[in-house]
Amino acid sequence: MTAAVRSGNGDRHSGYDATWFAAAHSKNLKHQQIVNTVVCEKKVTLYRTADGVVHAINPVCPHLGASLGHGRVEGDNIRCPFHGLAFNPEGRCVEVPWGAPPIRPSVQHYRVHENNGFIYVWVSETEPAWTPLHLDRSPFTYAVTWEATISASPRDMVENAPDYQHFAALHTMEAPRRTAPTVFEKHVMSIRLNAAGFWVNYPTLASLNAEGTGLIHAHVTMPRTAFRLLEIVTQTPADQGTSVLRVATYANATTFLKGAARKGADRLVSHLAHWGATHQMKRDIFIWAHRVYPEHAHLTKGEEDIAALRRWMRQFDEAAPQPDPPPAA
Ligand code: FES
Ligand SMILES: [Fe+2]
Structure with missing residues (x-):
């Protein structure tokens, strides 16, 4: 939402959110690591799987609400630090440590796009019609x-x-x-x-x-x-x-x-x-x-x-x- 006048100093964000926003430099998210950030007042957790794919999620664990942003990445999955439930890259629960059937609710995923050394997320509920252009960085070494x-x-x-x-x-x-x-x-x-x-x-x-x-x-x-x-x-x-x-x-x-x-x-x-x-x-x-x-x-x-x-x-x-x-x- 937009208001009549909004300052950059102490006011909420503008609502011009239907766009890709950078959430991290790519080099700051190594394999099997987690980065927690905030985009448009929404908590966003980024993690990179063992094979290098980046995922962006709402970190609230669908079990009992702990932050997956303080969990750990195991192969392709992310495991919650509270009771140890594991979630796959589609957000589905795939393991309950004490052998009970997986819970049905999923982790909320955001769209994510990585190029040109940046990780971008789309947190708007609208559908993206474009992704950031690939830029030729080959003339540069640093x-x-x-x-x-x-x-x-x-x-x-x-x-x-x-x-x-x-x-x-x-x-x-x-x-x-x-x-x-x-x-x-x-x-x-x-x-x-x-x-x-x-x-x-x-x-x-x-x-x-x-x-x-x-x-x-x-x-x-x-x-x-x-x-x-x-x-x-x-x-x-x-x-x-x-x-x-x-x-x-x-x-x-x-x-x-x-x-x-x-x-x-x-x-x-x-x-x-x-x-x-x-x-x-x-x-x-x-x-x-x-x-x-x-x-x-x-x-x-x-x-x-x-x-x-x-x-x-x-x-x-x-x-x-x-x-x-x-x-x-
Ligand atoms: S709150 Fe995440 S496993 Fe229980
Ligand atoms: Fe300027």
Whole structure:
């Protein structure tokens, strides 16, 4: 559900939940391990079976309510820590330790999708019509990954990209020039712009694609240099007023090198790009923590893409459609 005004600071999540949200970096869930997290105020337990398949469940044990998130993975099954009942990957009870017949109720599973180094879950009761695109990470040999819990509205991150007018004031960049019209098509928003000044004051061609409200990937190049970057940024509503940002930064600039020299250079360039991007993102995070996200914004000429974004976002709202935001003046 959405309300008239909702802040990112202490308010509940937005209700724009009919989308894939990252629940973990893949590397943080090893075989036969469990990760507990919160997505859209719902407890979600992830576990990876012995053969590497990830499952996402509501951790409440259907026997007497203990948390399966504190249990253990045995082969393909998860076993509850309280009385030891075991549940298979379909959620069905397959063993009661004292030999009684298995109980009938099942563990509730969420849809889960793993690609590009992230584990995504779909906790909405709606049916997903898409899954996150596979991205070609083969040009890269190294990624910097991080995650942080922040105070923000779930819509702050996705609105950050088409809000071009904040780039100069907040990020001290040149006003970015779009190199192509912004495209909103189905669940994808595509932005092409020259973001000179993001790292250095040099032409910086960025291709930003949002898939739903929780995932943006950016491809960045600098003409006449070999610099190339892929950054995957996810924002996941967690508990009231908080979101978890999970980011992976891949970069390189010296593909002519080979072997260990190439890996070392990629590592250095990725860390430099990560440092620069985080430096800028911290400015956004500060604004989001103190911002009241207005449902009806007073937009000016030059902010048409924010209005278009807000119309596009309604497809992810589980609640009733909202009225159109006012057109730009
Ligand atoms: S509560 Fe899980 S086995 Fe009893
Ligand atoms: Fe920003």
